[in-house]
Amino acid sequence: MIHDEPLVWKSETGPFDIIGDVHGCARELEKLLGKLGYEVKTRGPRGKRNTSLTHPDKRKIVFVGDLVDRGPASMDVVRLAMEAEKAGIARCVIGNHDDKFLRWLKGRDVRISPSLKTSVQEAKKEKAKFLELVRDYLDSLPSHLVLDNGRLIVAHAGLPERYHGIENRTSRALAMYGETTGQTDDLGFPIRLDWARNYRGEATVVHGHVADRKVRKRNNVWSLDTGCVYGGKLTALRWPEQELVQVKAKRDWFPNPRWT
Template sequence: MPSDLSPLPPDTHFDDVGPFDLIGDVHGCAGELEILLDMLGYQLEFDGPEGQRAYEVTHPEGRKPVLLGDLVDRGPRTPDVLRLAMHLVETGRGHAVVGNHDDKFRRWLVGNSVVLSHGIERTIEQFSRETRQFRDAVTDFLHTLPDHLVLDRGQLVVAHAGLHAHMHGETGKRVRSFAMFGETTGERDEHGLPIRLDWARNYSGPATVVHGHVAEPDVRERNNVLCIDTGCCFGGHLTALTWPERKLFQVPAHKEWFNSPRWPTNGPDG
């Protein structure tokens, strides 16, 4: 498999009208994800011990989870999160988009040199107990994840870090980079983390955009853009936004799984 790959065509699912349950950055917190899905009315069956579970997920009303990327790193059970996400996507019972942490782990899996920081070292350790077959399946899965989704006939756009209106349904390196990282200044703060710009301040597109990436204690909404990453891996909450109802459901983190110098009093992290 090539060490790096060009962006895939946009995976719009334009005619999929849901209803959906949009779920913020899971970051390996499989226990909280299982509880949240149960809270949302999903029938969740699994086989095997924690870390090696096989999942069967259905909803009696046909609702679909939509995972907003950053499935991996920081939390204790990244392999389980990936198994659940792969089940949802492969069965057509849910969707997922790629996050910057997911893409970094994919690059590590195919042999690229990456900086072992910000939680990827925990994912690598957890994968040391996995089979080559599963590692290869995860590599393929992460490569095929779209950078954004256009859902409900264009009324809803989902991307890990959000997306400008003129990029909806488009493809290319700029679109993929924005969808994974958002808008940054190109500089880093005293913690070595990217300095971000608030791209939603000028958003005026017709679609509602829902994203994660920027972890904050509370859901943030501006100009029909919602950020629902509420820092589960940092000891915050795992949040779901129902669509089209636009109701919030939250599960508190079982513990602080990963310490961030910017959470929560010093600003967002992603």
């Protein structure tokens, strides 16, 4: 698969609403979109929900990836993202959980972790035609997006400046997983390199991937994963205003040993 060119939306100047890791928290996503001023029209029960979106000010949504896994309604989140992208109101970059679910959809040999299991269980209730659409959609997602004439970069785990606008195997891996030391901590999580500490690029980089209770901003780098699926919040960054909008999770949907 030749993935979507990250420069496709370079000339798009927004305004944008950049949304952190959703992880299947569909109701929280709908609530956040309403708070952002979108008209959200839904039909159907959980698991079969279709959603249409419009915004009076023509704002557009950018998802930082990890639409699926852990939460209660990953297929509803994917439906919303696909319909919004088809309508020209949204774009999404691929997250590591989206990529692993994609590999499962393709029949690859992947370990069914507790996180992935939630999406797999939902997917097994879906029709084959819908899963084909999901597979093709996830397979089309770029590693990152260059927006607002290069002033804004969106990548799931962030991306060092030297890879901005470059779509290859290395940039894709870094954008999905970030830089690590190759070691793990006492809970089994990879120890990550703090690339944002040395970031000096002019472009603002917005990402998710590593959940924290608060939004982190360092050297023109924003991290928006505030752990909605763990009972935290779902966060959006309004661009170019650089204002945060959040909603609280309905509950903690998935255990996180770091948050206990």
